[in-house]
Amino acid sequence: RNGIDYKVADLSLAEFGRKEIRLAEHEMPGLMALRREYADVQPLQGARISGSLHMTIQTAVLIETLVALGAEVRWASCNIFSTQDHAAAAVVVGPAGTVDEPRGTPVFAWKGETLEQYWWCAEQMLTWPDPDAPANMILDDGGDATLLVLRGAQFEQAGVVPPASEDNSAEYNVILDLLRRQFATDATKWTKIAAAVRGVTEETTTGVLRLYQFAAAGDLTFPAINVNDSVTKSKFDNKYGTRHSLVDGINRGTDVLIGGKKILICGYGDVGKGCAESLAGQGARVQVTEIDPINALQALMDGFDVVTTDEAIPTADIVITSTGNKDIITLEHMRAMKDQAILGNIGHFDDEIQMAALERSGATRLNIKPQVDQWTFDTGRSIIVLSEGRLLNLGNATGHPSFVMSNSFSNQVIAQIELWTKPEQYDNEVYRLPKILDEKVARIHVEALGGQLTKLTKEQAEYIGVDVEGPYKPEHYRY
Numbered sequence: 001r002n003g004i005d006y007k008v009a010d011l012s013l014a015e016f017g018r019k020e021i022r023l024a025e026h027e028m029p030g031l032m033a034l035r036r037e038y039a040d041v042q043p044l045q046g047a048r049i050s051g052s053l054h055m056t057i058q059t060a061v062l063i064e065t066l067v068a069l070g071a072e073v074r075w076a077s078c079n080i081f082s083t084q085d086h087a088a089a090a091v092v093v094g095p096a097g098t099v100d101e102p103r104g105t106p107v108f109a110w111k112g113e114t115l116e117q118y119w120w121c122a123e124q125m126l127t128w129p130d131p132d133a134p135a136n137m138i139l140d141d142g143g144d145a146t147l148l149v150l151r152g153a154q155f156e157q158a159g160v161v162p163p164a165s166e167d168n169s170a171e172y173n174v175i176l177d178l179l180r181r182q183f184a185t186d187a188t189k190w191t192k193i194a195a196a197v198r199g200v201t202e203e204t205t206t207g208v209l210r211l212y213q214f215a216a217a218g219d220l221t222f223p224a225i226n227v228n229d230s231v232t233k234s235k236f237d238n239k240y241g242t243r244h245s246l247v248d249g250i251n252r253g254t255d256v257l258i259g260g261k262k263i264l265i266c267g268y269g270d271v272g273k274g275c276a277e278s279l280a281g282q283g284a285r286v287q288v289t290e291i292d293p294i295n296a297l298q299a300l301m302d303g304f305d306v307v308t309t310d311e312a313i314p315t316a317d318i319v320i321t322s323t324g325n326k327d328i329i330t331l332e333h334m335r336a337m338k339d340q341a342i343l344g345n346i347g348h349f350d351d352e353i354q355m356a357a358l359e360r361s362g363a364t365r366l367n368i369k370p371q372v373d374q375w376t377f378d379t380g381r382s383i384i385v386l387s388e389g390r391l392l393n394l395g396n397a398t399g400h401p402s403f404v405m406s407n408s409f410s411n412q413v414i415a416q417i418e419l420w421t422k423p424e425q426y427d428n429e430v431y432r433l434p435k436i437l438d439e440k441v442a443r444i445h446v447e448a449l450g451g452q453l454t455k456l457t458k459e460q461a462e463y464i465g466v467d468v469e470g471p472y473k474p475e476h477y478r479y
């Protein structure tokens with residue numbers, strides 16, 4: 001245990017992880033620029049950041065940037081399949097530690113956690129050694145850490161944890177069991193943490209939706225920054241990151257030829273656009289489903305048919321969900337799929353595909369290899385399901401590449417600094433970063449790619465009503 005607590009798959013993978021982290025730093029100019037800019041200032045001094053975000057090589061660079069800026073950090077992944085075990089090991093050992101003497105950051109994550117293990121990791125990530133020095137910042141991706149703290153504090157204040165129920169998801173019952181066990185020994189733990197937290201910075205679309213729901217219900221007891229809707233996050237990570245990592249996940253999972261095949265992408269938002277381009281780039285014939293006429297019109301203008309799932313499912317060779325919604329692919333849809341068609345999700349949670357119904361359906365499951373299952377129905381037809389319906393780019397592959405995550409994580413670091421150093425400027429609401437900071441992140445990455453920006457003359461700036469140094473667009477501008 002050597003001084004820091006952790007639970008990862010295999011600490012001996014640390015050296016391999018360190019080699020890949022060093023390569024990733026070269027591809028993450030935004031984070032490295034922030035380390036240089038703030039090295040002497042140490043703006044995160046005193047911050048105890050509990051982070052719930054896919055424990056990948058890219059996240060390792062984020063964690064070590066937060067530490068370089070003065071923070072103490074504890075980490076868990078936000079998905080049971082997304083951890084890269086060598087990254088987790090390298091973060092625990094740290095740049096200056098050894099396998100025998102780990103001197104890095106506590107991490108509780110390994111690839112292939114059960115749901116009970118996942119929520120145990122989440123609790124460890126939020127539980128700091130000294131009860132009088134609890135977590136005082138949360139960095140979240142999907143809102144599971146925020147949910148645990150807010151629901152835990154709510155039940156403590158109500159004096160009771162609701163009983164598990166058939167109406168809940170299996171996962172929510174796991175959370176209730178965890179909180180009930182905790183409540184039996186200490187009925188003030190989560191209230192203390194909620195009171196100490198200066199704010200949460202949320203990474204993804206689905207987590208941001210949950211934040212706005214908490215805020216609307218009056219349940220948000222600390223300020224929040226919506227990192228997802230920084231333009232340099234969602235219009236890059238969600239789109240170009242997905243363009244890179246979707247086809248990667250399908251290739252590593254199935255090695256099926258994509259060219260010439262019929263693909264159905266459900267949802268044509270930032271992620272769906274990346275999905276469609278990713279597979280159209282392989283010569284596939286891509287069709288899209290949408291509820292929103294604006295996104296549907298975009299799909300049509302991008303050359304993709306807009307169809308309904310019922311209409312398209314019987315002839316699709318590959319079906320991908322990217323809606324952030326639930327019940328997109330039902331058990332009926334799965335039974336109607338072609339023999340050996342491939343089904344995967346790249347949305348944040350696994351409820352886009354009715355996995356629970358599939359597991360209860362009587363279809364037989366044959367595991368082909370980790371995160372690839374063949375389910376055979378009584379019709380004799382089978383489907384290949386990737387990552388048990390969880391986001392396949394991180395389950396079957398290694399997620400988005402470093403350069404695009406450098407954009408997202410630069411926003412995370414800036415948001416952490418904002419909430420930590422200016423608490424008096426934030427109420428218990430959901431905020432976005434100012435455009436000038438979004439442009440700052442973009443500037444670093446344009447330069448890193450060798451782009452040559454044009455400088456406005458003073459007259460030109462006046463003509464379009466902006467400052468020479470920006471911000472260059474009004475709030476209502478859509479990129």
Ligand SMILES: NC(=O)c1ccc[n+]([C@@H]2O[C@H](COP(=O)([O-])OP(=O)(O)OC[C@H]3O[C@@H](n4cnc5c(N)ncnc54)[C@H](O)[C@@H]3O)[C@@H](O)[C@H]2O)c1
Binds near residue numbers: 234290323346348
């Ligand atoms: N796997 C990853 O690496 C990754 C990266 C970024 C975001 N995400 C997740 O992907 C999901 C989508 O994110 P986004 O940024 O594209 O969101 P978005 O809101 O931009 O796009 C979702 C789209 O789905 C559409 N939609 C909603 N319900 C639908 C339905 N029933 N049928 C068809 N279309 C429907 C919406 O109209 C919207 O256009 C979220 O869960 C997000 O958290 C995953």
Ligand SMILES: Nc1nccc2c1ncn2C[C@@H](O)[C@@H](O)C(=O)O
Binds near residue numbers: 203241394
């Ligand atoms: N390599 C990677 N490391 C960490 C997280 C990664 C990732 N690839 C995708 N996400 C998920 C992000 O796109 C997250 O911003 C999200 O929106 O889900």
